[in-house]
Amino acid sequence: MMKILVGLGTCGIAAGAEETYRKLSTHSQADGAGFQLGKTGCIGMCYREPLVEVRDDKGARFTYGAVSPDKVDRILEEHIKGGKPVDEWLVWSNDTVGSDKPYLDNQSRIVLRNCGTIDPESLEDYLAVEGYQALKRVLDNKDPEGLITQIIESGLRGRGGAGFLSGMKWRFARMAAGKRKYVICNADEGDPGAFMDRSVLESDPHSVLEGMAIAAYAIGNVSVGIIYVRAEYPKAIERLNIAIKQAEERGLLGDKIFGTDFEFHVKLKEGAGAFVCGEETALMQSVEGKRGMPKVRPPFPATKGLWDCPTNINNVETYANVPWIVLKGAGAFNSMGTENSKGSKVFAMAGKVKRGGLVEVPMGITIREIVFGICGGIKEDKKFKAVQMGGPSGGCIPAELQNTIIDYESINKTGAIMGSGGLVVMDETTCMVDVARFFLDFTQRESCGKCTFCRIGSKRMLEVLTRITEGKGRETDIDLLLDLAQRVKNTSLCGLGQTAPNPVLTTIKYFRSEYEAHISNKKCPAHSCNQLLTYSINDLCTGCLLCKRACKFDAISGEKKVKHVIDMSKCTKCGECFKVCNFHAVARD
């Protein structure tokens, strides 16, 4: 029988996938419906949600994009009954048809191996794709040391930002003295513009649980694991809770796992809205019920972490890689990638890119291949300007450096960082000074306040950036920013402060002329900073009165069918007239 799967991740639901699912379910219950209906997580083509996949008995798979409920009937009629796919709506297939084939075909999926193919709420589905087999193998082998060696050999590095060798971290935690140890999964995903961890948790929660259990076994003396997850991700929390319960009922988590003496319980802990709690020591403070303020390292969590016990903390994506490595071997993983960056990396593609969504690529691929080859280039074919990587800790890599390869060291050289995988694409309409201001605004608000320069220095930097975008910048401001940036970097305790200046430093490095245009000419080359724009009405004006009515400040005068005029002394540059005019008669410069 044919199978129809609907992608029900947060993106899909936001785009209306639940309605599509409901419509399909009214048909699937009818006699002779000819198909079975199922749910799945994030298929990854977020830009084409709601996504619906049709699978036939012979293994052919067809993905339809933007399936609103009104498209359901035709798909059922022509494809399910008639056996002929509706080509014009196909975005992907494992056959030759589909408009957006390069998007999925050019990816290499390890972490996302099950995302969008299995039902995240079904343990059976996970078991059918070798689920918990890696854990079973590890328990059968009874060789935690060998397991750690395997993870080290695979070259897996932490996907949460810093890129430390995961196996080494496990070894430190194993060697640390202590009768009680913990493993933690960092699912705080605070970087604004990133959603990889959310998608993995929503689409394949068991793979993360399995990875944690394997880590727990490798380290030893661990009976409790904690997942610290953002409260803003209700769907991920819901599915994790279901998955934990299912695994416990089957003896795959809890006491006596697979009938052995190995015991491992997983608890969820919801975050409470503080970005700094993604930092490992702050996260542990938060789990302990305190204000989430980072602590001095050393001691590192591996020797003294949660409740002063040795603790291993890894990112969601790091854990999701683990079962795959155990099953396929370290060699399969480290044959992919570059010399020092092995395996694949998931990126959350967003911003001004045609196809935004989740992509997983082998390390070593270039930024250009991701932006153009996979994601189809820039929206409305505007000019590609930069990518922002690493969020508030990262930086902007300009279009000239688009041949930079994805690898921890190469990205670091540009001044950005690999980060957790947020990749925001910017075009010619994005103002780089505004981007720097945006991130500083974020970090200075999220600073925990412990270090003076992070707390106050970042505020001063924000003030300087704000005045530049408002046309009040001073000639000395760039030097002032550079000076402050160095001081904030040098005197901050944790990664938040140490990296907060990166967005400013990289934009000054690559887009200095844009800063200078703001400061010296009082112009925003991207036409984005409102205060620096001037509005005027040109000869295309038909005198339709629309802008005059729209202007809340009485700055526009004119009669019907006569060209209107803007009174600059009253104009607040709110941009309303520009938005409403249907005749391109309002000019903005």
Add this chain to the structure above:
Amino acid sequence: MDLHRKYDFKNHHFAGEEGRLIPLLQQAQAMDGYITRDRIHEIHKNSGIPLTHIYGVATFYSQFRFKPVGKYMIRVCHGTACHVSGAKDITEACQDHLAIPSGETTADRLFTLETVACLGCCSLAPVIMINNDTFGNLSPKDVKKIINRYKKEGPKEAAQ
């Protein structure tokens, strides 16, 4: 209601009273909509955690509110992707339409407007969330329509 007794300690591993503080505050907020003075005192009495510590923790995390909120919580995303895709216009449209600044609640206690950093649907930017429902690919006009639907029809229908 005895919040402390209602709280399921057995299934919570977090050792010590203090480890339970944040889940307790979260539960208090889920019950009352915000953190009331009475609840803070209740937690203090039952757990023995010093009041200063409870206030210190509650004020550190942006999730906790100390003012009542409206029936519908509108969160406008101002994450990176939404920022470059016009989140500012979305917030302005909400502010205009509800006639309140961000962070405030309408007089009829129906809507509270907030800005947040990244809701995790960046590829649908700009995005807003009303209670637990997410809306993406919005224009300022769409936002007004959605708000009107909530006003008229209540959450179930409006979220469709």
